[in-house]
Amino acid sequence: MLGDLELPNRLVMAPLTRMRADADGVMGPLNAEYYAQRASAGLIIAEGTFPHSSGKSYPGQPGIETAEQIAGWRLVTDAVHGAGGRIFLQLMHGGRIGHERITPGGGRPVAPSAVRPEGEARIDGEKVPFDEPRALEPGEIPAVQEQFAQGAQNALEAGFDGVELHSANGYLLHEFLSDVTNLRSDEYGGAIENRCRFVVETARLVAERIGAERVGIRLSPDQNVNDISETESRALYPHLLGELNPFGLGYLHMMETPPDSGWSSVEIARKSWNGTLIANSNFQVDWPLELADETIAEGRADLICYGRRFISNPDLVERIRSGAPIAEADFRTFYGGGSEGYTDYPSLGSAS
Numbered sequence: 001m002l003g004d005l006e007l008p009n010r011l012v013m014a015p016l017t018r019m020r021a022d023a024d025g026v027m028g029p030l031n032a033e034y035y036a037q038r039a040s041a042g043l044i045i046a047e048g049t050f051p052h053s054s055g056k057s058y059p060g061q062p063g064i065e066t067a068e069q070i071a072g073w074r075l076v077t078d079a080v081h082g083a084g085g086r087i088f089l090q091l092m093h094g095g096r097i098g099h100e101r102i103t104p105g106g107g108r109p110v111a112p113s114a115v116r117p118e119g120e121a122r123i124d125g126e127k128v129p130f131d132e133p134r135a136l137e138p139g140e141i142p143a144v145q146e147q148f149a150q151g152a153q154n155a156l157e158a159g160f161d162g163v164e165l166h167s168a169n170g171y172l173l174h175e176f177l178s179d180v181t182n183l184r185s186d187e188y189g190g191a192i193e194n195r196c197r198f199v200v201e202t203a204r205l206v207a208e209r210i211g212a213e214r215v216g217i218r219l220s221p222d223q224n225v226n227d228i229s230e231t232e233s234r235a236l237y238p239h240l241l242g243e244l245n246p247f248g249l250g251y252l253h254m255m256e257t258p259p260d261s262g263w264s265s266v267e268i269a270r271k272s273w274n275g276t277l278i279a280n281s282n283f284q285v286d287w288p289l290e291l292a293d294e295t296i297a298e299g300r301a302d303l304i305c306y307g308r309r310f311i312s313n314p315d316l317v318e319r320i321r322s323g324a325p326i327a328e329a330d331f332r333t334f335y336g337g338g339s340e341g342y343t344d345y346p347s348l349g350s351a352s
């Protein structure tokens with residue numbers, strides 16, 4: 001059980017940005033087909049979606065802000081529920097990972113501090129260095145937190161079973177946690193408890209708004225993507241979990257720390273987290289299916305999350321059950337495009 005949701009198996013489909021919404025961030029029938037094909041997952045966590053246009057990171061990324069975006073997602077949730085599935089939406093404010101040419105209306109990306117990420121945004125086939133973000137003014141913080149709460153409300157209106165707060169992979173919430181991207185001197189920066197404050201307050205607000213059991217949170221300690229890094233993660237994350245525990249959130253979705261970090265975030269989560277724990281590997285290590293089995297059998301996590309395997313195996317659950325071969329995903333069609341590499345991966349026994 002996950003809140004009042006009964007999950008038929010312990011396999012979770014990871015949030016996977018596929019950049020196939022239209023230019024206004026609206027999903028359509030093709031996206032509905034893609035998600036419905038994967039409805040046998042115990043739980044689908046739909047891709048990182050901006051709750052407010054200022055948090056858009058990628059062209060083709062969906063939003064959950066406008067009436068059109070809500071209606072587009074409704075096609076997806078109806079299709080998934082119609083196929084017997086369950087689906088949460090990942091709420092992702094991209095923070096400094098963005099560009100004024102991507103943000104609708106052209107605003108500069110916002111972040112805890114004006115620290116420009118190394119790397120480039122891809123816009124219309126062109127690589128453009130990331131902008132230097134604008135540091136959020138203290139007075140703006142409640143409004144950004146409210147964007148998450150409103151996004152969560154919109155997600156329920158669109159028919160989602162709940163939301164996952166994206167506090168991983170170098171986007172806004174993670175940027176507040178990191179001592180490299182958060183150089184603030186107000187109550188949201190500095191000491192560990194201050195750097196956790198934005199995430200804790202946001203989680204509390206969203207939980208109060210839609211019910212804690214409908215809210216999950218994703219964390220990725222020491223995950224060096226989007227030019228983020230952390231120096232005090234072994235102290236910060238247990239503290240953060242301690243602060244989140246009393247809210248009774250639906251789940252914690254923990255990405256495993258990379259091999260060179262010297263500690264296991266999933267292990268620490270099991271010790272410090274009171275609720276349901278979803279474990280996922282990370283970008284560097286591909287978890288073999290046997291390891292997932294072991295993790296569940298030994299009680300190291302309650303649910304296992306796979307990303308890339310769900311891209312190329314819509315019926316992953318069935319394949320694992322029956323020991324059928326697992327197809328490899330083609331990274332060239334991960335981001336953007338149409339049905340190729342999206343809805344055309346066959347299920348066992350299907351004609352396509």
Ligand SMILES: Cc1cc2nc3c(=O)[nH]c(=O)nc-3n(C[C@H](O)[C@H](O)[C@H](O)COP(=O)(O)O)c2cc1C
Pocket residue numbers: 014015016017018047048090166168169218255280281282283285286287305306307308309334335
């Ligand atoms: C194409 C692609 C898109 C992704 N998009 C997201 C995303 O929107 N949100 C997120 O939290 N993680 C995202 N990730 C990370 C995955 O959720 C997952 O953590 C990662 O792929 C490791 O799991 P795996 O080895 O099972 O693929 C993405 C990964 C890939 C390959």
